[in-house]
Amino acid sequence: MELLRKERVDRGIKVRTEGIYAISGWQEILYLLMPRLLLIVGLVALPLILEPFPYWKRVINIMCAYAILSLSFDFLANYVGLANLGSALFTGVGGYLSAIFSLKLGLPVFLAIPLATLSGAVVCTLLLLPTLPLRGVYFAIVTLMYPLLFSRIIEALNILGGTNGLSGVPGFEKALVEEYTVILVLLAFLFSLRRLVNEDFGLVLRGIKDNDQAVKASGINVTWMKAIAVFIAAVLGSFVGSYMVHLYMWAGLSLFALDFSVIPIASVVIGGGGTLIGGVIGSFILVPLSEVLRAFGTLRIAIYCIILTVFIVMKSEGIMVYLQRKYHQFERWVKV
Amino acid sequence: MEEIILEVQNLSKHFGGLIALNKVSFSVKKGEIFGIIGPNGSGKTTLINCISGFVRPDEGHVYFKGKEITGLPPHKIANYGLVRTFQIVRPYYSLPAYKNLIIPLFSPRVRKMGGWRGGGKYGDRDAVAVDILEELGFERDSRVPYKLASSLPAGYQKRLELARCLALRPELIMCDEIFAGLSMSEVATLVPLIEKLKMEGLTLIMIEHRLKELFKLADRVMVLHFGEKIMEGEPYEVIEDERVKKAYIGEEVF
């Protein structure tokens, strides 16, 4: 009897597209560009296709918003080593700030959102700063607690609108702006983060994840680097918060809801951690799914958590990683 | 040059009831190779940790080039030019070998100095990294510098660790058991490297167990035992000293 083992080999076309040979023929160019083109064209075309279904257009917007949060979580968890269990902190702070800027300061939407994004990110980074010199578990604990604490404090002290929230927040004037802002921002963040993690700065962050003592011994102020990384993630999260506030024209306790913390984590684990695009695809699956399962209420979160745990326990690589592997490599049986 | 580059005064550190260092004092001259030896548990690694800022000493002072560095955070000390290796070498596993060097090349010290030996100031750190690796024996044209750091054999990993230190253009390197776990041939390739570094003006503190190689390289040696300095001098003096022999081998009971 022959002993066989499975071997994974790069596909011919993958090898042919390495380095400068990528432009040697239309097949190679297509191989490289197609996945990206598919994503960009698909996303951009989606609102047009769904024109007769405004409900689903809204779902697409929410889906892209969650995709941005997934980027934020994946970046912090798999490129810097910080587990952010409370992305809701970012959305809550960014959202309430944007509402305040529009309502109290009367700023127009296209100013309020960027301002809230940046200031929200600064506030969140400051809030998380004390945990950065410490072990990773402190960051997890504190990020878990902040959204829960803030929502209870707002409710208990009845500030910032209390349980009723702040209504009358101005929305987007044109439907086109409303739809495409989030899509374009998602694509922009996705591609720039991908660049960033392969740039020198990104390599330092990945080094911190692997062995932060060595990075310290190499003359780098690790706490400061982590702070910048948290700031970047907070920018993403605060943008989502301020976008949602103007989408719904209302800012309330739901900005600190568990959904914003859990769904990104589930998306990243299911979609494939460490690839950035994995979390995005994960959101594209989970968010429409949760709309379909609307009748189940908060059970949806429970289901996602269970699926997420199963994925972790099975040490699954995630959907995107699996698909990427299939795309780049093929398997065959060889004699031992 | 007889100038003193590192001065350690009365360094003490205890962990709960355990006294790891007890009023250790010594000074290292610029350009020399200073060895530190002692049986296991004598506090050698704690000494390095205290000097390099990873552990705050309870008492004592450390002066580097005349400036007090006691209790500073490790990255600041590294930026002053005092670097250390780690006994258990753990490179950045997810990165290729030469990318490991990007991290030290990113540090403020290197950026201020205008890159490494003139090149690599404005972003071409990859090329500089491969240059550094070549200095340390990673053949440029082979695939070795590009392999994932986790797949390198032990001798290469040690050299990568040394490269990490060199990338910072240091003035003093503290090597924590750099010969540990290496085969005879790997050690044999490392020794000329260290001699070359000394010739280029680098000061080295070497903590070692492999006394034969150390005594070939070191100018002076200090012996630690239970956290105290029991002897300091030239290698041939130290090896003959009664106290040192007692510490390592023990004494006759009968």
Added chain:
Amino acid sequence: MYVLIYGLINSFILSLLSLGFALVYSIARLPNFAHGAIYVATGYVGWFLFNRLLLPFPVAMFLALLFSALTGALIYRIVLIKVRGMTLSEVIASYAIGIAILEILRWGGLRGMTFMLPVLIPGSVEILGVSIDYQRLIIVGLSAGLLLFLYLFTHHTKIGLSFRAIAQDERASLMLGIDSDKAALLSLSMGSAFCGLAALFILPLGNIVVEAGYSTLIFALAVCVVGGLGSTAGVVAASFILGFTQTLTEKLISSHFQMVVALLAIIGILILRPSGLFGKQKELEERV
């Protein structure tokens, strides 16, 4: 006087809540974010056994306690053992399990009516001019008793001593033949049992609501962070500090500010003394 007495009582309540979490973290190095979920779930199981299956209350309590210990053990055996050592995955997994349990309860169990557990001894007594219900006194006794039990257990029994060994140095303990997996399993069961115990005695003071799961987790985390992760003395000290501060704010300002106190305490501790009041971990963990 009210502040003094109720401050004391609240401190004991807090320490009862937090002991389970602290135990698991100091021995198994696992932050069990499902702590709050086990709390509420045990309460619900107790209620169900007592009110639906009409079992006598002591029996229901005992079975509910068993349930909590079993849940802890199962969580470890099925999930955490696979991801031991990968901090990121441990944290996410226990977080996800906790939320799953709580949200399932919210949707399928604790819905539609008020759920209450009966107190052990109804009525109250007057001490030094302040009226205190018997249940609270029982809680104080229980909390103190548990602390004593823990002390004796970890200092005088074989298992307890192996717990302390693992808490100090896992590698060395492994070399001495102490199975850290079994110890982690046991500590997770014990920690969950403590949590369940806390639930069965504290929940009768009010209703069983899913929110209690999240609040319990927050308070337990606050106490452990302020006291120092990995230190039981820290848990006690922190419970007293937080307990008294919360009672003070409740009396002087309003009860709503309790959460604010917890938040400020955590931020304050992380800025001033990150390893917590009694945290010994900071120096020795330099893993060079």
